[in-house]
Structures are given as C-alpha cells and as structure tokens.
Amino acid sequence: MKVLFAALLAAIVPSALAAPNGQALAAKYNCMACHQVATKVVGPAYKDVASKYRNDKTAANKLADKVKKGGVGVWGQIPMPAQQISDADLKVILDWVLSQK
Template sequence: MKSVILSMAVVSMFIANQAQAADAKAAEALAQKSGCLACHAVEKKVLGPSYKDVAAKYKGDKGAEAKLAAKIKAGGSGVWGPVPMPPHPQVKNEDIKTIVSWVLSL
C-alpha cells in the first residue's frame, strides 16, 4: 500500500511538472508573439535585461507583478540603464500577467 501511495505521488509530481513546462512554453511563445524577445532573452542581456536577471532583481518583492505589468504597458527607463523600454499598450492585460508570472518564475 505504501508503494502504491508513493507511486501515485511520483506520478502526480510528474504530471504537475509537465503542466508547468507546458505553461512555461506557452508563456514564452506569448512573449515571442508580443515582441518581448526582440529586446530580451531568458539567459542573457540583449537590449534589455535577461529575464533571469529581472526575476532575481524582483525576487521577494510582493509588488513585482504589478510594477512589471505597469512597466510593460507604459514603458519606462532608468532601472536597467539608459535604453528606454517602449510602451506596449497593444498587449492584452491577461497576456501581460502571463508573461510577468513566467518571467518571475525563472
């Protein structure tokens, strides 16, 4: 019985990991479609900071999602250097939320 429960737990974790991977791929595709990957990359600085650097900077910041969503919508400058980030008012709020959640999960 104990091994059956353990096996079920392993299967559940596997399914959850697969779902997270699919969600991450979908969010990355959404970032690509929205034009985010023209200036950002997951691992390295392009024009803007890498997404891993963004996640590290805002780790533990409870207001990070709202700050980053506003920054994407309105644009901004000065946080990561002199290159401004243009506004992206055409990106839907729910898409921005998905992208921000994905970035912060890195």
C-alpha cells in the same frame, strides 16, 4: 459510440484547457527581440529581472505598469517603449518571467 466520443473528448479537452505559455506569448508580442531568458540583449535577461524582483510581492503589478507605460533608468538608459498587450496575456508573460531562475 460512447467510447469514441469519450476518446475524442479526452483528446480535445486538455489542449483547450491548457494554460497559455509565457515564453510563447513573449515571442508572439516580440518581447524576445529585446529580452532573452539568460542573456542581456537590449533589455535585461529575464532571469535577471526575476532575480531582482524575487522577494517583491508587488513585482507583477510594478512590471505590468512598466510594460504598459514604458520606462527608462532601472536597467540603464535605453528606454523601453510602451507595449500594447492584453492584461491577461501580460499576466501570463510576467508570471513566466518572474519564475525564471
């Protein structure tokens, strides 16, 4: 009985503790409708965003503010509307975006 319980627990715990996937969350919130990883669509490619902000230690906070409030002018004249994303999910998405190479 203990062995069965340990096996079940070992199978359940890793998936319950797995970190959220930034790309999956970006898809969930429809970010991928305007952004792709390597190709500019309506907005910039995520690899270009990561490159632009690579040495900026405040990038995650700046980008979170832009996502929440919307904006225009940094990447052209097509505005990005304000997005309704939880702070926790937005952090995961931005960590993933900024990790692109």
